[in-house]
Amino acid sequence: MILLADETTKDAILTPNSENINYPATNILDSRLSRIFRTVAATTTATIVFDAGSAVTVDSIAIANHNISSGVTTFKIQGNATDAWGGPSVDETLTWAAGIVTKQFTGGSYRYWRLHIIDAGNTDTFIELGRVFLADSYTTPDIGRLIGPSTIDNSIKIKAVAGQTYGDIRYINDVVSGKYPIVTATQRNELKAQHAFNTFTSPYFITFDETEVDFGTMYVTSLDRSLNFNLLVDGVSYECAWSYEEEVV
Numbered sequence: 442m443i444l445l446a447d448e449t450t451k452d453a454i455l456t457p458n459s460e461n462i463n464y465p466a467t468n469i470l471d472s473r474l475s476r477i478f479r480t481v482a483a484t485t486t487a488t489i490v491f492d493a494g495s496a497v498t499v500d501s502i503a504i505a506n507h508n509i510s511s512g513v514t515t516f517k518i519q520g521n522a523t524d525a526w527g528g529p530s531v532d533e534t535l536t537w538a539a540g541i542v543t544k545q546f547t548g549g550s551y552r553y554w555r556l557h558i559i560d561a562g563n564t565d566t567f568i569e570l571g572r573v574f575l576a577d578s579y580t581t582p583d584i585g586r587l588i589g590p591s592t593i594d595n596s597i598k599i600k601a602v603a604g605q606t607y608g609d610i611r612y613i614n615d616v617v618s619g620k621y622p623i624v625t626a627t628q629r630n631e632l633k634a635q636h637a638f639n640t641f642t643s644p645y646f647i648t649f650d651e652t653e654v655d656f657g658t659m660y661v662t663s664l665d666r667s668l669n670f671n672l673l674v675d676g677v678s679y680e681c682a683w684s685y686e687e688e689v690v
Contacts, residue, residue, distance in 0.1 A: 445576040445646035446638045449497035458488040469573035480568045487568035491554040500548030501578035503646040506571025515559035520551040543658045588619035618684035644688045661685035
């Protein structure tokens with residue numbers, strides 16, 4: 442499993458080539474999926490430069506809530522020491538997906554990063570992006586088959602004294618939970634550091650890279666802020682339980 446928790450460009454200054462004033466580029470750094478960026482009408486090329494102020498490590502990207510078409514002709518994440526893109530040090534082509542677009546790559550440490558999209562066949566005639574998350578990812582210990590999917594309904598039901606039932610209908614979220622069956626002392630500290638990047642309410646991305654797990658990439662918050670470690674009998678390794686709730690808005 443891969444954690445995209447360390448969002449290294451979260452404080453970057455963004456420079457888009459085109460921007461609808463009602464849907465600014467800064468929305469791609471907003472944790473809410475409902476906040477979106479759009480180019481102006483009749484503009485199906487979107488280029489957003491991230492200026493992190495100093496070199497930051499990026500080796501993964503996730504893009505959620507987008508309208509990019511399957512016929513997109515140029516779809517790249519690039520990185521460079523300067524804001525010049527004739528031959529950037531990092532030049533990674535992304536693969537289109539209808540849901541969350543994500544990729545792990547060699548990456549590097551650079552001040553400038555650029556998302557570059559040319560989608561001339563887009564029938565909306567503009568480019569729309571929700572969350573764009575550039576991160577220094579972490580590959581966790583193997584989860585094996587110790588994983589359980591479920592759903593959680595956050596709705597609240599109240600029954601009045603007179604017998605009338607009232608409900609505050611809220612979202613139903615997918616929940617995934619599991620364990621790392623074997624965690625070394627070093628990995629324990631690494632996992633604690635990864636979870637410290639985000640508060641209990643700050644969403645981030647996780648990618649299931651295990652062949653037997655078909656959840657792909659999810660945008661989640663920790664369902665339980667705690668990481669529950671059990672020291673195993675050999676005195677060297679641990680077992681760690683975790684659970685995440687998928688964000689839907």
